Amino acid sequence: MAEVVLKDLVKTYPGNESRATDAVSLEVADGEFMVLLGPSGCGKTTLLRMVAGLELPDSGQIVIGDRDVTYLEPRRRNLSMVFQSYAVFPNKSVADNIGFGLRVRGVGADDVRRKVAWAAELLQLTPYLDRYPAKLSGGQRQRVAVARAIVMDADVLLMDEPLSNLDALLRLSFRAELKKLVGELGTTTLYVTHDQVEALSLGDRVAVMREGAVVQCAAPTSVYDEPADTFVGGFLGSPPMNFLTGTVGHDGTALRLDLGGQSVPVPPALASYKGSDLTLGIRPESVTVEEPGTTAIADDTATVRGALQVLEPLGSAVLLTTEVCGQTVKVQAPAAFRTEPSSELRLCIPAGQCRWYDPETGLLLEVP
Numbered sequence: 461m462a463e464v465v466l467k468d469l470v471k472t473y474p475g476n477e478s479r480a481t482d483a484v485s486l487e488v489a490d491g492e493f494m495v496l497l498g499p500s501g502c503g504k505t506t507l508l509r510m511v512a513g514l515e516l517p518d519s520g521q522i523v524i525g526d527r528d529v530t531y532l533e534p535r536r537r538n539l540s541m542v543f544q545s546y547a548v549f550p551n552k553s554v555a556d557n558i559g560f561g562l563r564v565r566g567v568g569a570d571d572v573r574r575k576v577a578w579a580a581e582l583l584q585l586t587p588y589l590d591r592y593p594a595k596l597s598g599g600q601r602q603r604v605a606v607a608r609a610i611v612m613d614a615d616v617l618l619m620d621e622p623l624s625n626l627d628a629l630l631r632l633s634f635r636a637e638l639k640k641l642v643g644e645l646g647t648t649t650l651y652v653t654h655d656q657v658e659a660l661s662l663g664d665r666v667a668v669m670r671e672g673a674v675v676q677c678a679a680p681t682s683v684y685d686e687p688a689d690t691f692v693g694g695f696l697g698s699p700p701m702n703f704l705t706g707t708v709g710h711d712g713t714a715l716r717l718d719l720g721g722q723s724v725p726v727p728p729a730l731a732s733y734k735g736s737d738l739t740l741g742i743r744p745e746s747v748t749v750e751e752p753g754t755t756a757i758a759d760d761t762a763t764v765r766g767a768l769q770v771l772e773p774l775g776s777a778v779l780l781t782t783e784v785c786g787q788t789v790k791v792q793a794p795a796a797f798r799t800e801p802s803s804e805l806r807l808c809i810p811a812g813q814c815r816w817y818d819p820e821t822g823l824l825l826e827v828p
């Protein structure tokens with residue numbers, strides 16, 4: 461096991477104008493599960509491939525443990541990699557697939573057998589050791605790929621969307637298995653995905669990438685609760701964070717965000733935005749609908765009128781799409797919530813759940 465330190469990694473592919481990774485720096489602690497998350501083309505795979513040694517950076521440095529491996533051959537980096545497509549050998553049995561890397565390394569037959577048995581047990585593959593991949597399900601084949609990676613006792617485990625070829629149910633169960641397995645092994649892991657639920661579920665920390673750069677790297681709860689910018693808030697969450705932009709004014713007693721006919725309070729700490737535009741970010745599950753007849757609304761909760769556009773029952777919740785002064789606000793209401801079509805709802809926005817962003821830079825503003 462080892463820590464992984466990436467310093468200012470720049471990579472431009474020949475013929476491309478923009479950089480695939482643009483001075484990315486990241487520190488992954490020994491034993492940490494780090495997820496690289498971001499939309500297609502943001503540079504996640506390129507970063508992973510540079511760590512693996514399958515791509516060389518234009519500049520920057522990669523350190524694993526106490527070794528600078530930036531220009532070292534892949535096989536001398538002591539890493540294991542699991543890819544999206546189940547990269548198993550079709551003409552080898554499960555046992556031979558799992559033990560392949562060990563045999564190439566010259567490990568003795570008895571040791572190979574022992575390690576294969578150990579990995580097969582961990583990944584529930586023992587009954588299939590003599591089978592060929594053609595007779596395995598997708599989930600079992602991907603388990604073989606993971607087993608083959610973990611027998612290598614690598615310092616670092618690299619995984620590139622290992623669950624993306626599995627169907628939804630298998631994905632869920634394998635995700636939990638993988639989390640348990642990697643937790644038990646304690647191997648430093650770098651895991652690429654564009655699936656935010658997978659990222660939040662698996663990662664000790666999540667590095668959110670955009671256009672070749674890491675925009676936020678923090679614990680899953682932090683990236684979800686305190687998105688560093690509107691991109692992160694708009695990428696994480698299903699549906700993502702709501703953003704309402706207005707102009708900051710003063711009603712004689714307090715600062716208000718004027719949305720055009722309706723307004724919500726603005727924290728005094730943001731007084732410098734008076735007269736300027738400001739963006740309020742709030743998660744759909746943080747907004748509640750005021751039930752008719754309720755009077756007790758907490759002091760620090762603002763209410764706005766929202767015109768209901770769509771009501772979608774999702775089983776465990778109801779998703780409401782509303783319009784507030786021409787801007788869309790999604791609300792996640794309890795499963796039993798029902799109302800008339802086209803009704804006007806009173807939406808409650810608790811101050812403590814509001815995040816504030818500069819509309820020009822998109823950056824989160826500190827509100828003590």
Ligand SMILES: Nc1ncnc2c1ncn2[C@@H]1O[C@H](COP(=O)(O)OP(=O)(O)OP(=O)(O)O)[C@@H](O)[C@H]1O
Nearest residue numbers: 473474476480499500501502503504505506507654
């Ligand atoms: N071999 C290549 N040659 C040229 N350009 C490439 C190559 N591989 C990737 N790119 C470009 O580099 C950028 C980053 O690609 P990369 O595959 O790292 O992104 P990603 O975040 O992993 O995307 P995805 O989730 O779709 O796999 C993209 O603009 C992509 O088009």
